[in-house]
Amino acid sequence: MSDFAQYQDLVYANATNGELPRLPYDHERLRDLAEQAMEPGPFGYVEGSAGRERTALANVEAFSRYALRPRSLRPRSRDKGGLGVTLFGESYPTPLLTAPIGVLEQVHDRAELAVAEGADPVGVPMVLSTASSTPMEEVAEAVDFWWYQLYWPGDDELAESFVRRATAAGAKAIVVTADTKRLGWRPRDLAQGHLPFLRSQGTANYFSDPVFRSRLKADPEPDGVFTEAVFHFLGSFADKGLSTDNIARIRAWTDLPVLVKGVLRADEAVELAEIGVDGVVVSNHGGRQIDNSVAALDALPEVVEAVGERMTVLFDSGVRSGADVAVAMALGARAVLLGRPWVYGLAVDGAAGVEHVLRSFLAELQITAELLGRDVADLDRGDVARR
Template sequence: MSHFAQYQDGVYADATNGDLPRLPYHHEALRDLAEKAMEPGPFGYVEGSAGRERTADANVAAFARYALRPRSLRPGAENAGDLGVTLFGERYPTPLLTAPVGVLEQVHGEAELAVARGANALGVPMVLSTAASTPMEEVAEAADTWWYQLYWPGDDALAESFVRRATAAGAKAIVVTADTKRLGWRPRDLALGHLPFLRSQGMANYFSDPEFRSRLKADPEPGGVFTEAVFHFLGAFASRSLSTDNIARIRDWTDLPVLVKGVVRGDEAIELVEAGVDGLVVSNHGGRQVDNAVAALDALPEVVEAVGDRAAVLFDSGVRSGADVAVAMALGARAVLLGRPWVYGLAVDGAAGVEHVLRAVLAELQITAELMGRDAADLDRDDVTRR
């Protein structure tokens, strides 16, 4: 069994020698440090959400509506607290993954390579964004375990190229994001005119792709503005006609597990399972796409009930702590993707900042599971109630 919980013992021991933690443990305090470390445009891009940001606020607030129900005297509870989970036949030491976040070069110079090092230290898989700042093959060399997130482009041949590259490079799964046929209405970005793609940021997987490059008259210019490559990217970024039919085509391109991310309805979950997907990620993109949408956590029980045991259900959106992870797992999530918290750790302290955030979340999760008398994978609806 992993002993992430022992991390807090080390923190207290170090403190007796006057060595206090360099970074805070509350998300809000870390976010404030990140705001000081980042330029206004990049910070607004990460922190901001759609419209009046009601969905993002609802994601966080939803966790307060669900209360854990500890049972300390549960038989066998003295051995509880293991965080290991099995996903698609693979055993993982924890149920945590880093959510796909694009354009990390605007957060830290080492971008995805720093995320990989921070995640590797704890055995946490990273989910690599299509809009990464580092080509997937380079990330594959740095990351111990990684999944590939696909923004399905308008060009199906490019989608196929991305999936085949990820498979060849050693990805463990393909995660298709379905809720981004176009960018949501994001007032913070609009107010600053900040769209990093127009500065050729977040395009490493495109500029390194032979299918994408074959469409260009000249080689892309890294760092260039309004190049031919940028215009081609803007036209190809997302497919407006993405459907279950498209997703079923991935089976011709890879034998990896296929998940669809951005599901908040039971009826759509059923359609996707019938189309043959292996997993779903209940998510509203952290509130970045549709304002006033349902909180992802409130949608989780509906999707879990609709799917049953026919596909693995994962979760993201609004997670800020290990206790939040425990709530999501008790409501049926098999694993949880964490987003903004580790991005702020990256901004403040690079790979060490990512590791700090992940380690703190896992320590709290393991302590919570032990006090619940459960292994993380065994948390269920009996362990949570709606307030």
């Protein structure tokens, strides 16, 4: 077991030698530093959400409605607060994954490769976005474990190509995002006129794909604006008729576990379980798609109750601390995808910033688990109460 809590000891030890931390441990302070480091358009793209941003706010506030219930005198746990989990038959040292966030070239010039350098040393797998700035095969060479997130395009042959490429490159799972049949209404992006895809950003997997390229008259221009490739990308980005019928077809393309991300209702989770989907990610896209949607954490117990015995339930949206991870896992999530915090670390300090954020979350999570007297994989509803 990796003792992530020792990170706290190292910080204090370094401080006694006059070496104070370079980055903050408070999310809001790190976000402020990221805003200073980024251009207004890219920062608004990452920080912003749909409409009046009520969903994003609700995601964060929801964690205050759930309280952890320590039991100080529990019998000694097998790993003393161990963080290891098993997902789809694979052992992972932690229950954290980096959420699939696209267009990272607008955050840092090394994009996903910098994320890999920060996440891999702490054993946190990447969930690579379809809209990444680096082709999936290059990312695969830089990490030990990674999953592939699919935005299902309007072209089914392209969807198949993406899945087959990810499988061949060594992905451990396919995560289909279901809540992005089109981009949500995002006032911050509109005010800046900022849509990075129009500048050929976030298109690396498309422009490197043989099926996508076969649809074009000329080779894509990597830095092109308003080119044929850009317009074809925009026209094929999402299948507005995405349904369980589409998702069921993945079984013919890969033998990897298949998850669906963007599930907030028990009835939809049950439908997915019935067609043999291996897992769901309870998520509202961090509030980026629908304003005034249900907070993802409030939807988690309903989904777990409906399908938790039949499929693996994961969670994202609104997680801002290691204690938040513990709450989500106590409510039934088997693992948690973390988004904006590590992106801000990437903006401020590249790979080192990503590693700083992930180590901080894991240290707090392990300390929280030890103080609860639990291993995170064993957290359950008895460890959390609704306030």
